[in-house]
Amino acid sequence: MASAAEQLASNLNFSTFAKAEDLKKRLWFTLGALLVYRLGTYIPLPGLNPDAFAQAFQGQSGGILGLFNMFSGGAVERMAIFALGIMPYISASIIVQLMTSVVPALEQLKKEGEQGRKVINQYTRYGTVLLGAMQAYGIAVGLESGSGLVNDPGWFFRISTVISLLGGTMFLMWLGEQITSRGIGNGISLIIFAGIVAALPSALAGTLELGRTGALSTPLILAIIVMVVAVIALIVFVERAQRRLLIQYPKRQVGNRMFQGDTSHLPLKLNTSGVIPAIFASSLLLLPATLAGFSNTATMPGWATTIVGALAHGQPLYIILYGAMIAFFAFFYTAIVFNPKDTADNLKKHGGFIPGIRPGERTAEYIDYVLTRITVIGAIYLVFVCILPEILISQTGVPFYLGGTSLLIVVSVTLDTVAQIQGHLIAQQYEGLIKKSKLRGGKRGR
Numbered sequence: 001m002a003s004a005a006e007q008l009a010s011n012l013n014f015s016t017f018a019k020a021e022d023l024k025k026r027l028w029f030t031l032g033a034l035l036v037y038r039l040g041t042y043i044p045l046p047g048l049n050p051d052a053f054a055q056a057f058q059g060q061s062g063g064i065l066g067l068f069n070m071f072s073g074g075a076v077e078r079m080a081i082f083a084l085g086i087m088p089y090i091s092a093s094i095i096v097q098l099m100t101s102v103v104p105a106l107e108q109l110k111k112e113g114e115q116g117r118k119v120i121n122q123y124t125r126y127g128t129v130l131l132g133a134m135q136a137y138g139i140a141v142g143l144e145s146g147s148g149l150v151n152d153p154g155w156f157f158r159i160s161t162v163i164s165l166l167g168g169t170m171f172l173m174w175l176g177e178q179i180t181s182r183g184i185g186n187g188i189s190l191i192i193f194a195g196i197v198a199a200l201p202s203a204l205a206g207t208l209e210l211g212r213t214g215a216l217s218t219p220l221i222l223a224i225i226v227m228v229v230a231v232i233a234l235i236v237f238v239e240r241a242q243r244r245l246l247i248q249y250p251k252r253q254v255g256n257r258m259f260q261g262d263t264s265h266l267p268l269k270l271n272t273s274g275v276i277p278a279i280f281a282s283s284l285l286l287l288p289a290t291l292a293g294f295s296n297t298a299t300m301p302g303w304a305t306t307i308v309g310a311l312a313h314g315q316p317l318y319i320i321l322y323g324a325m326i327a328f329f330a331f332f333y334t335a336i337v338f339n340p341k342d343t344a345d346n347l348k349k350h351g352g353f354i355p356g357i358r359p360g361e362r363t364a365e366y367i368d369y370v371l372t373r374i375t376v377i378g379a380i381y382l383v384f385v386c387i388l389p390e391i392l393i394s395q396t397g398v399p400f401y402l403g404g405t406s407l408l409i410v411v412s413v414t415l416d417t418v419a420q421i422q423g424h425l426i427a428q429q430y431e432g433l434i435k436k437s438k439l440r441g442g443k444r445g446r
Helices: 004-010 013-017 019-040 050-058 064-071 089-101 104-109 114-147 155-182 187-213 220-238 276-294 302-310 317-339 340-349 359-396 404-444
Strands: 240-250 252-254 258-261 262-267
Touching: 019 155, 019 187, 019 404, 064 187, 089 104, 089 114, 089 155, 089 317, 104 114, 114 155, 155 187, 187 220, 187 404, 220 359, 220 404, 240 359, 262 359, 276 317, 276 359, 276 404, 317 359, 340 359, 359 404
Parallel strands: none
Antiparallel strands: 240 262, 252 258
């Protein structure tokens, strides 16, 4: 028998959306916030020579700068005040998550509920400031070392650059929190999503231009379109896939009344780690190419040149290491974000148990057993989704924005956003049903 939420979801239609005034306000606020973000990606740093930097960036676009440029919506290419984007906040969040697994004090805070989460979020903000300041200062020094990139090098330029870039990151962090609380949710993810989507039209136009000039054949372009649609369908299927463990609760007596035992499910996502493994693997593998780009290739040792060449896009060593690192980080990050022992303890505390499994340690072992095996499938899926476009890019010269990481982020955020909107609509319809029932009850009373 369908649940109440499922029945409400099946009754959603356009008239429900038209009546959802609060949802429309949230959507308009989200669109306005994203528009502010896009405008900020076109405000250049003070004291920079934009033309000289654009020429210098072309030689580095294949390294880690290209990845950051994708996440920042082209702000790195223009060296705008939002060039750091939201990446320092994401890095700080990941570091804090890692520390909660090894620092007992942070682990205890994580278990304290809402108050503990507020303290952890504050630590994340402090970490964002520290990482952002370090990265901004490094960018300022790197810009000064370039020929003709800075109009007036010196401490004034460094300080103004640090203030501008760090201020841009902190503003984006605040903007993301506002979208989460006053918009439709997932503020940080939506900011990254907006940056990637903003660059997709130019990437598609570049692909079609290659077809017009004959660099890409028409059958190949059609094959690329079919492949992209198939990969998107695969991402949608796997991101929504779950392994549900049956949870039973025993009968309980409250006063003189006996309540029947209830059943529920513990959902385990097939891809618990999300897109983090692909981002980690891409960042680490692109780092050697980026460092080599900033170095003088004439003075580099022969072995360093060989390694950099072997780790270029599309090379066999790059693809092998990329796949291996994605698989490793899929297991590593899953172990960080999901603790089977804590889940088993919570089930035992509330009287829940998995049929046929003893509560406590045996339940934790069983959850870990299931989670490990579905993570194998999730890791294979991530490796396939990320490596298939990588091979296509290296063989055909398709723009970098059509990579697996960008597709993963775009599709995942779209699914989450649709779920958030549907949740608001269900809440709106549920409130409407309650009001109607109260009105009917009042009329009967009179």
